[in-house]
Amino acid sequence: MQAFRNCGLCASGNLLKGRTDFLIARRNMAVMRLSAACVQLLKDKANVFCRSSVHQRLLRLPEVARSNTVAFSVSSSLCAVPFTQVENLSHESLIRRASCLVTDSANTYLSQTTLALVDALTQYAKALHTLIALQKRYITSIGKLTPAEEDSIWQVIIGQRVEVSDRLEECRRFESNWMNAINICELSAEAAYNSGAEHACTATKTNLQVAQCKVEELRTISKEAEKKLAETKAEEIQRMAEYASSIDINDLEDIPEAYLRED
Structure with missing residues (x-):
């Protein structure tokens, strides 16, 4: 009887531990999905900005451009998004x-x-x-x-x-x-x-x-x-x-x- 109780406690403890780990894993997965969504959103914004910059360069004479890098921190992860600045030359x-x-x-x-x-x-x-x-x-x-x-x-x-x-x-x-x-x-x-x-x-x-x-x-x-x-x-x-x-x-x-x- 004592042995059965010990086995029951072990089983319930292991079950509780497994459920806690599962919840932590789900939370981590949710954070990762949120990070991926933010990164994708930033990439889409960067692509739209680059396309608009290219369109503006086609309307103006080309200028030697300077490339800058802006760092974004999303859920303890860094994402470098390059973009181009073009001076408005007359x-x-x-x-x-x-x-x-x-x-x-x-x-x-x-x-x-x-x-x-x-x-x-x-x-x-x-x-x-x-x-x-x-x-x-x-x-x-x-x-x-x-x-x-x-x-x-x-x-x-x-x-x-x-x-x-x-x-x-x-x-x-x-x-x-x-x-x-x-x-x-x-x-x-x-x-x-x-x-x-x-x-x-x-x-x-x-x-x-x-x-x-x-x-x-x-x-x-x-x-x-x-x-x-x-x-x-x-x-x-x-x-x-x-x-x-x-x-x-x-x-x-x-x-x-x-x-x-x-x-």
Whole structure:
């Protein structure tokens, strides 16, 4: 009898324990279903938001979007739902940005062409001064050189004249590119000003002034060298004429007086 009672108590205890576990399990299942329903609802909302965002992007120009992640806590579980934010850009702002890009490219083109032209003008001025030095040396030695020495120095002078011609042609080629860069910068500065990008317009105009001042400075140096070369050539012609006249006079002095008298 005692054993039967013990068995009955054990059975009732196990039954009660099993019923408690069953209720806990049902509650956990209900929580899980509620969590799943919330997650599904959030996903549906996210899909609707994404579709509306795509529709808005099709109506506007595309913009580099930033992706953010918002975390939701549902019944001790986390759900990350990504979504996209698109800035509301107008046509005016896009044109302003494009004009800034144009001015940046124009400034780069201007800086490169200015550097090339300045270097070409510098080399041209150096070649001119070298030629001036050679011709002055020849002028001071007129009548003092042997035919072989005179021929040698003339070969050097002719070679330097070819160098000057090549440097001048290089200056003209780079100057053509530089003038194109000047025109492009002026147009880009005007476009930036009209679009409202005053800072880009101001920066481009400043770069234009600096480039023009630098090129004008080198042009002045080259023109002064050309002027000195012309003066040297004139001096050379005068000195050669004097030397030729002195040779004629000496030749006349060597002729007997009887040959000089008129009959």
